Amino acid sequence: AQSVAQPEDQVNVAEGNPLTVKCTYSVSGNPYLFWYVQYPNRGLQFLLKYITGDNLVKGSYGFEAEFNKSQTSFHLKKPSALVSDSALYFCAVRDRGGYQKVTFGTGTKLQVIP
Amino acid sequence: GAVVSQHPSRVICKSGTSVKIECRSLDFQATTMFWYRQFPKQSLMLMATSNEGSKATYEQGVEKDKFLINHASLTLSTLTVTSAHPEDSSFYICSARRESSYNEQFFGPGTRLTVL
Numbered sequence: 001a002q003s004v005a006q007p008e009d010q011v012n013v014a015e016g017n018p019l020t021v022k023c024t025y026s027v028s029g030n031p032y033l034f035w036y037v038q039y040p041n042r043g044l045q046f047l048l049k050y051i052t053g054d055n056l057v058k059g060s061y062g063f064e065a066e067f068n069k070s071q072t073s074f075h076l077k078k079p080s081a082l083v084s085d086s087a088l089y090f091c092a093v094r095d096r097g098g099y100q101k102v103t104f105g106t107g108t109k110l111q112v113i114p
Numbered sequence: 115g116a117v118v119s120q121h122p123s124r125v126i127c128k129s130g131t132s133v134k135i136e137c138r139s140l141d142f143q144a145t146t147m148f149w150y151r152q153f154p155k156q157s158l159m160l161m162a163t164s165n166e167g168s169k170a171t172y173e174q175g176v177e178k179d180k181f182l183i184n185h186a187s188l189t190l191s192t193l194t195v196t197s198a199h200p201e202d203s204s205f206y207i208c209s210a211r212r213e214s215s216y217n218e219q220f221f222g223p224g225t226r227l228t229v230l
Contacts, residue, residue, distance in 0.1 A: 036221070043120075043207055043223035044158075090157065100217055101148070102209070106157045 002027040004093050006105035013081045014113050021076040021108045023065075023091030032094040033074045034102070035065055037087045044090065050074060061085070081112045117141055118210045120222035127198055128230055135193045135225045137208030143188035144210035148219065149181075152205040164191040198229040 003026045013019045025031055032051055036044040048059025055067045065076045074091060091105040117140040127133050137147055145166045150158040162183050163171040170183035180202075182194040191210075195202050205226050209219040 041205075041224075041226060044221040046221075049218075094219070100146075100211065100219075101160055101163065102219060103160075104158045107155075 002031075002093050002095065002103050004091050004103055004105035006089075006091055006108045008108050009106075010109040010111060012111045012113060015083055016080050019076075019078050019081040019085070019110065019112070021089050021091075021110060023074045023076065023105060024072050025074060025091070025093045026072065027093050027095075029096060032096060032100075033065075033067060034092040034094065035059065035063070035074075035076050036090045036092060036104075038090065038107075039087050047076070047089075081110075083112045083114050086110055086112045116212055116218070116220045118208065118220045118222040120206075120208055120225050122225060123223065124226045124228075126228045126230065129199055130197055132194055132196045133198055133227060135195075135206055135208075135227070137191045137193070137210065137222050139189045139210040139212070139220070142210070142212045144191075144212060145188060146211040147185060147191040148209045148211070149183065149191070149193050150207045150209070152207060152224075154205075158207060161193075166191075195227065198227070200229045203227055203229045 005024045034049045035047040047063050048057050050057050050067045058064045063078050088107050090107050092102050094102045119138045121136045147164040149161045152158045161176045164183045164185040166185045172178045185191040207224045208222045211219050
């Protein structure tokens with residue numbers, strides 16, 4: 001069975017500083033990996049995905065993530081945090097076969113401090 | 115492109131009544147849609163996989179008679195919460211799978227259900 005771990009419930013970072021939100025995964029075979037952001041009482045907004053190719057994936061709003069197969073990690077990063085980045089972030093992994101179900105991590109709340 | 119809508123965005127109902135939530139793919143066809151449930155400050159939990167023209171596949175622990183899913187067309191899936199109770203209050207999110215080389219899923223904006 002596939003799984004995703006986000007070890008940090010909350011990450012606090014000062015505005016302008018780089019941010020990292022951690023994610024590790026477990027899946028048989030090659031994964032599809034995703035990051036989503038959720039604002040209060042809103043649905044999910046897609047940030048970026050890894051399907052194949054370059055390990056460094058660039059996404060929306062200046063975010064990027066690095067796929068590391070040996071460490072089974074897919075950490076989300078941004079060089080300079082904005083207060084508006086404060087939200088709940090979900091890492092997710094998806095089956096490549098079958099119904100291609102998506103399994104979400106528990107989420108990490110990012111708080112950017114002005 | 116690839117927009118998924120949900121209706122209603124918020125619903126408040128009395129205990130014992132049934133509530134229907136719609137999920138529509140607006141600009142693509144989706145043979146497969148997914149229904150998730152999210153409790154406050156928690157992750158999304160997959161409830162069921164909705165397949166056009168056939169029965170839904172429910173995750174372990176989800177009551178199929180409680181959460182009725184109908185995928186009547188290639189652009190519409192509905193989730194009906196029957197005989198709702200306060201513990202059914204939650205945020206329900208759907209996603210629709212667009213057929214492509216990697217079958218990307220697109221998420222709806224969610225429906226906040228409050229059962230009084």
